[in-house]
Amino acid sequence: AQSVAQPEDQVNVAEGNPLTVKCTYSVSGNPYLFWYVQYPNRGLQFLLKYITGDNLVKGSYGFEAEFNKSQTSFHLKKPSALVSDSALYFCAVRDSPGGSYIPTFGRGTSLIVHP
């Protein structure tokens, strides 16, 4: 079975400060991990993914995420937040090998960047 948790419903950060949006997961095998962003009344946009290899994954719009197998985490980070980063962020996981291609999504974290 696969599951994912986003422990924070909302994250507040000042513009220019670093931001972190947390995600933890549970899988039977090895995880495929994804981050998506959703702006109001829009569909989700893919940001980045971890499949294998380097634990630090770089993605779109200056975002990166660090895979930590021992802590079963995949936190999303950005060194300097922008007001335009304010959105809803979703973490998703798929189990491998042989797992379902259907991902499990977290409940989402609302990021608010204050000017």
Added chain:
Amino acid sequence: DGGITQSPKYLFRKEGQNVTLSCEQNLNHDAMYWYRQDPGQGLRLIYYSQIVNDFQKGDIAEGYSVSREKKESFPLTVTSAQKNPTAFYLCASSIVGGGQASYEQYFGPGTRLTVT
């Protein structure tokens, strides 16, 4: 929004009426999905399809139906049996190949359905 179109963007219906939401993709993806999004509940899977003429129920399929007659199209019908149909509906697609599940999903812009 990644080559997936959903129409209409806003849809209003009276209770007791069936309504069909359109989803079309030009990405040549094998798999397509329908999700329902409600505030604070994340995404919940309604139906998914890996190949033409085949689809599977997701976590909340009751009151919904789908068809997959063409690779690029995956319409969702919200029937009168769905008890609380007002929601934001998202369609997505992805590559599914070689038994790997490493491919990300591409989402449409969504349809906001309001039933009164």
